[in-house]
Amino acid sequence: MSSVVVESDVQLSLDSIRESLVRQEDTVVFSLIERAKFPLNSPAFEEPRCLDSGNSSSLTEFFVREIETIQAKVGRYDNPEENPFFLDNIPHSIFPTHKYPQVLYPKASSVNINKRLWDVYFKELLPLFVKPGDDGNYASTAASDLACLQAISRRIHYGKFVAEVKFRDAPHDYEPAIRSKDTEALMKLLTFEKVEEMVKKRVEKKAETFGQEVKCVSGDDESEKKYKVKPSLVSRIYGEWLIPLTKDVEVEYLLRRLD
Numbered sequence: 001m002s003s004v005v006v007e008s009d010v011q012l013s014l015d016s017i018r019e020s021l022v023r024q025e026d027t028v029v030f031s032l033i034e035r036a037k038f039p040l041n042s043p044a045f046e047e048p049r050c051l052d053s054g055n056s057s058s059l060t061e062f063f064v065r066e067i068e069t070i071q072a073k074v075g076r077y078d079n080p081e082e083n084p085f086f087l088d089n090i091p092h093s094i095f096p097t098h099k100y101p102q103v104l105y106p107k108a109s110s111v112n113i114n115k116r117l118w119d120v121y122f123k124e125l126l127p128l129f130v131k132p133g134d135d136g137n138y139a140s141t142a143a144s145d146l147a148c149l150q151a152i153s154r155r156i157h158y159g160k161f162v163a164e165v166k167f168r169d170a171p172h173d174y175e176p177a178i179r180s181k182d183t184e185a186l187m188k189l190l191t192f193e194k195v196e197e198m199v200k201k202r203v204e205k206k207a208e209t210f211g212q213e214v215k216c217v218s219g220d221d222e223s224e225k226k227y228k229v230k231p232s233l234v235s236r237i238y239g240e241w242l243i244p245l246t247k248d249v250e251v252e253y254l255l256r257r258l259d
C-alpha cells in the first residue's frame with residue numbers, strides 16, 4: 001500500500017457522519033416540498049429548445065451546466081462532499097480556496113454516480129411527487145430541480161465518507177471482500193437495517209412537519225391535515241432510491257479502497 005494517503009487522524013466517527021446525514025434530510029425534504037410548487041414542466045428537461053444553433057441541451061441541462069461552472073469558480077467542488085453533474089474538467093476556483101482535510105482515500109474519492117441520479121430523478125422520482133402539467137415556468141422549475149439534485153447528490157455521495165469510516169473501523173472484515181470484488185458481501189457488511197428503518201420513519205415525520213398546510217382557524221379538524229408532498233412518499237423515495245443509491249456509492253468506493 002502507498003505511504004500516507006489519507007489523514008487517518010482526522011476525526012471521523014460513524015455517529016458524526018450519521019448526524020450529518022440526518023441534517024441533510026432537512027435539506028432534501030425541503031427541496032422536494034419546494035419543487036412540488038411547480039407542475040412537472042417536462043419540456044424544460046426533456047426537449048432541446050435552445051435558440052442558439054448548435055446547442056442541443058434542454059433548458060434544465062443548460063442551466064445546471066452554467067451554474068456548475070460558476071460554482072466551480074468559487075470553489076464548490078474543492079469540497080469533497082460536492083460532486084458535479086456535468087463537469088469533466090472542473091474549472092479552478094478564482095478565489096483563495098479552503099484546504100479541506102484529505103479524509104477520503106484518493107483513488108476512491110472520485111466515485112460519481114450523478115449521471116445515474118439525473119436519469120432516476122427525472123424519469124422516476126419527479127413524476128411521483130409533483131403534479132402533472134405545464135405552466136411554462138421553466139426557469140424557476142430548473143432552479144428548484146437543481147436544488148433537489150444537489151441535495152440528493154450530496155446525500156448519496158456522502159456514502160463515500162460512510163464507507164471510509166466503516167472500512168477504518170473494521171479493515172480486516174472488509175479487505176477479503178474488496179480483494180475478491182465480492183459486491184454482495186460488501187453490501188451485507190455495510191448494511192444496517194435498523195438504521196435504514198429509522199431513516200425512513202424520520203423523513204416521513206419531517207415531511208409531515210415541514211409540509212403540512214398551516215391553518216390559523218381554531219377548531220380545524222386535525223384528521224384533515226393536508227401535505228405539500230405525501231409523507232409516505234418521501235419515506236418511499238428514501239427507501240427505494242436514496243438509501244440504495246447511497247449504498248451503491250459505498251460499494252463503489254470500497255471496491256477502490258485498496259487500489
Ligand SMILES: C=C(O[C@@H]1C=C(C(=O)O)C=C[C@H]1O)C(=O)O
Pocket residue numbers: 018162190191192193195196199242243244246247
Ligand atoms: C449510511 C449508512 O449505510 C447504510 C445506508 C443507510 C442510509 O443510506 O441511510 C443506512 C444504513 C446502512 O444500511 C449508515 O450506516 O449510516
